Amino acid sequence: MRRLGNQALVVTDQYVYDLVGKSLISNLTVVGIHGCPFFIDSQREAFAEQMRAGTLTAWVADLLGVSGDKEKEFGKFFVIGLGGGGALDVAKTLAHALQVNVAVLPTSAATDAATSRISVIYDEAGVFQRYDYYETNPAIVLVD
Numbered sequence: 001m002r003r004l005g006n007q008a009l010v011v012t013d014q015y016v017y018d019l020v021g022k023s024l025i026s027n028l029t030v031v032g033i034h035g036c037p038f039f040i041d042s043q044r045e046a047f048a049e050q051m052r053a054g055t056l057t058a059w060v061a062d063l064l065g066v067s068g069d070k071e072k073e074f075g076k077f078f079v080i081g082l083g084g085g086g087a088l089d090v091a092k093t094l095a096h097a098l099q100v101n102v103a104v105l106p107t108s109a110a111t112d113a114a115t116s117r118i119s120v121i122y123d124e125a126g127v128f129q130r131y132d133y134y135e136t137n138p139a140i141v142l143v144d
Contacts, residue, residue, distance in 0.1 A: 004101045004139055005076030007034050007064055011091035013041045016083040016107055024082060024105070035080070036064050040090050045124070047090065056097055078139070081114075083107050089119035096134045103140035114141050 001008070008028060012021045017037055025035040038047075050059040064077075081091025081104040088104050095102035096119075106114040113120075117137045121129045 001028070001078075001080070001103050001140060001142075002031050002033060004078040004103060006032055007077040008036070008080050008103075009038050009060060009063060009077075009094065010035050010080045010082055011038045011040060011094060012082040012087050013084075014039055016087065020107075021082055024080075034064065038063060038090075038094075040083075040087050044090065047094070051097060056094075060094075060098065078103065080105060081138075085113040085120065088113050089121070092117075092119045092134065092138065093121075093132060096132070101139040103142065104138045105142045114138070114143070 010017075010021060010025060010028075017039065021037060025037065028035040046059070047056075050056045060077075077098070078101040079091050079095040079098070081088040081102060083105075084107055088106060091102050091104065104114045115137060117134045119132045119134075121132055123129050
């Protein structure tokens, strides 16, 4: 993943973070990548609001603890999706909105959600809304 950048927003949920996310972020640090968790179970609303307001880049910079414009302060930035379909869909959406690469690390390889260039979008109640289609597939899919 080092080829993707040195700043990563790790999109996951609290359960997966406790299970493997802490270890992933620790291992990223060893190879020179600053990783910061983004919890879909508690930050999804804030993410949607930032998307609507057009302030997503500044919000992500704040999450990563950097300031200024993306090119100068982020270094080379990318998104990691860690977990199930919800985390992977949010990670792909976030990467597309920021125009950066996404690496996906699915905890279940039961579907092609990890490899596809689409995200399934649900409303706050969990009701299907639409599919979002992207120009490219994830840059990396890592399955153990």
